[in-house]
Amino acid sequence: MDKVKVGINGYGTIGKRVADAVHQQEDMELIGISKTKPNYEAVMAQRMGYNVYTPSDKTSKMKDGGIKVAGTVEDMVNEADVIVDATPKGVGEKNKELYEKAGVKAIWQGGEDHEVAGFSFNADSNYNEAIGRDYTRVVSCNTTALCRLISNIDREYGVKKCRVTLIRRAADPSDIKKGPINSIVADPVKLPSHHGPDVQSVIPSIDISTMAVKVPNTMMHIHTVNMELKNDCSADDIKNLLAKNPRMHYLEPGITSTSETMELARDLGRPRNDMWENCIWEDSIDFYEGELYLLQAVHQEADVVPENIDAIRAMCELEKDADKSKSKTNKAMGIGTK
Numbered sequence: 001m002d003k004v005k006v007g008i009n010g011y012g013t014i015g016k017r018v019a020d021a022v023h024q025q026e027d028m029e030l031i032g033i034s035k036t037k038p039n040y041e042a043v044m045a046q047r048m049g050y051n052v053y054t055p056s057d058k059t060s061k062m063k064d065g066g067i068k069v070a071g072t073v074e075d076m077v078n079e080a081d082v083i084v085d086a087t088p089k090g091v092g093e094k095n096k097e098l099y100e101k102a103g104v105k106a107i108w109q110g111g112e113d114h115e116v117a118g119f120s121f122n123a124d125s126n127y128n129e130a131i132g133r134d135y136t137r138v139v140s141c142n143t144t145a146l147c148r149l150i151s152n153i154d155r156e157y158g159v160k161k162c163r164v165t166l167i168r169r170a171a172d173p174s175d176i177k178k179g180p181i182n183s184i185v186a187d188p189v190k191l192p193s194h195h196g197p198d199v200q201s202v203i204p205s206i207d208i209s210t211m212a213v214k215v216p217n218t219m220m221h222i223h224t225v226n227m228e229l230k231n232d233c234s235a236d237d238i239k240n241l242l243a244k245n246p247r248m249h250y251l252e253p254g255i256t257s258t259s260e261t262m263e264l265a266r267d268l269g270r271p272r273n274d275m276w277e278n279c280i281w282e283d284s285i286d287f288y289e290g291e292l293y294l295l296q297a298v299h300q301e302a303d304v305v306p307e308n309i310d311a312i313r314a315m316c317e318l319e320k321d322a323d324k325s326k327s328k329t330n331k332a333m334g335i336g337t338k
């Protein structure tokens with residue numbers, strides 16, 4: 001079978017990681033990435049050997065900045081079988097017309113609304129429903145981690161009700177523009193945060209409510225999770241269940257923080273220090289008055305990356321079996337190798 005041709009529109013935190021992950025897959029060909037500025041990220045893309053495309057009105061600026069331009073974004077879109085849109089929140093929606101005109105499949109990220117694609121995706125939750133689709137949204141980093149956790153537990157024991165508080169990193173490490181620098185922000189003030197409805201956009205049957213705050217930090221989010229289950233089970237049952245999934249990682253002894261988790265990623269030699277898995281404190285998994293509790297950390301820059309790869313495979317019908325797609329993605333990226 002011919003490799004599926006993938007273009008990445010928007011080469012920032014998520015786009016650069018998805019580009020590398022596509023490049024690693026045997027059944028996909030990265031035809032190029034788009035950049036609007038000739039900065040270090042464009043230089044690095046070029047050094048990686050990736051074709052760099054740019055909006056037509058930016059061509060001179062890119063060339064003047066020393067970047068070899070492969071063509072316009074329109075050229076990339078016309079050449080691709082599928083575009084992964086990883087432009088900033090709100091920009092992706094404006095690109096839809098371009099993708100429709102070219103008749104190309106497209107994947108948006110969690111910053112866009114569900115309605116942009118009309119279908120929201122998580123590989124553990126609804127892979128089969130993505131098969132053959134033209135448009136898909138990979139839900140946000142927090143929602144991805146919640147969908148993974150909830151759908152695994154729901155399949156085995158049934159989730160009656162789920163309540164989550166999210167403590168969110170305020171900005172990414174490279175982000176010099178965002179705050180706060182000395183505050184904890186109730187975001188949003190009013191129930192629910194977008195995460196609960198977003199989980200329901202993937203798994204409509206789940207009763208979930210979420211609250212969220214932002215803290216002045218760049219290293220990961222933390223979720224405090226509380227669930228009522230339909231069927232009896234023990235903490236050990238949950239521990240054993242989650243241990244079977246390569247996209248769940250029990251944190252090593254002595255780790256009590258997101259800083260140490262990122263240090264672990266460095267020690268593991270992960271590319272860009274990425275932890276693609278839900279990082280769960282195994283000892284936090286417990287029952288109190290019949291309800292399940294646990295704590296997990298989420299590496300916001302990383303966990304959606306394998307999900308984009310599985311979404312491409314499902315949409316382009318490269319693999320109809322969810323487990324086989326996830327295994328291919330995991331193997332190529334090194335997920336679950338500890």
Ligand SMILES: NC(=O)C1=CN([C@@H]2O[C@H](COP(=O)(O)OP(=O)(O)OC[C@H]3O[C@@H](n4cnc5c(N)ncnc54)[C@H](OP(=O)(O)O)[C@@H]3O)[C@@H](O)[C@H]2O)C=CC1
Pocket residue numbers: 009010011012013014015034035036037039086087088089090091109110111112139140141172300301304
């Ligand atoms: N960061 C995160 O933690 C996560 C983000 N997401 C979602 O992923 C999406 C992308 O976010 P993220 O990677 O953080 O964003 P970034 O800002 O890091 O990257 C987006 C890149 O797109 C480029 N860009 C800007 N404007 C345009 C444009 N008009 N057309 C094409 N490219 C443009 C910019 O690069 P340049 O202009 O230099 O070319 C920028 O670096 C959002 O929907 C976000 O909500 C989802 C999960 C986690």
Ligand SMILES: O=C(OP(=O)(O)O)[C@H](O)COP(=O)(O)O
Pocket residue numbers: 089110111140141142143168170171195300
């Ligand atoms: O999707 C994310 O978080 P979210 O699920 O809390 O919205 C990413 O961390 C991006 O969030 P940002 O929009 O604050 O960069």
